[in-house]
Amino acid sequence: METLRVSGTSRPNAIAGAIAALLRSQGQVEIQAIGPAAVNQAVKALAIARGYLVGDHLDLYTQPEFVKLDVHDEERTAVRFFVQGIPAPTAPQG
């Protein structure tokens, strides 16, 4: 599974495009984010990616978990979002 590393300065639209492309081609993708700003950009990207996938009759869901990562020899706690592509519901939700 491909892993996208998101920072606080990542552009949500660009990440969303990468998420959508990987869900179309592989059905799953993983996102890693360290810190509140990066987590926020990742969530925005996921919300935007759902819009990108509408034309493909696809949607996504995500499951967040904490992981320990080594960054420059220091252990950091990151959030890893497992992202699964799914068929879009036939009727709009909510």
Place this chain on the structure above:
Amino acid sequence: METLRVSGTSRPNAIAGAIAALLRSQGQVEIQAIGPAAVNQAVKALAIARGYLVGDHLDLYTQPEFVKLDVHDEERTAVRFFVQGIPAPTAPQG
């Protein structure tokens, strides 16, 4: 569906407890967060809640979307997390 409103100062463990309780009793819950700090607290709460649900053989997934909310007569963009309880997989995931 119940809606939990999360702020940047909400305690993730407390939100996680509320998420887990609502998923056990109702199967679904919605979380609203305005701003990066609140979104981060919501994601941390979701990751923690997954741990709380292990003993119930439950897991969760979430789908984030943008929504417009009126807060003190001003329109704010919030992130709404639709959260769905699901049976936990029988074997641990990768």
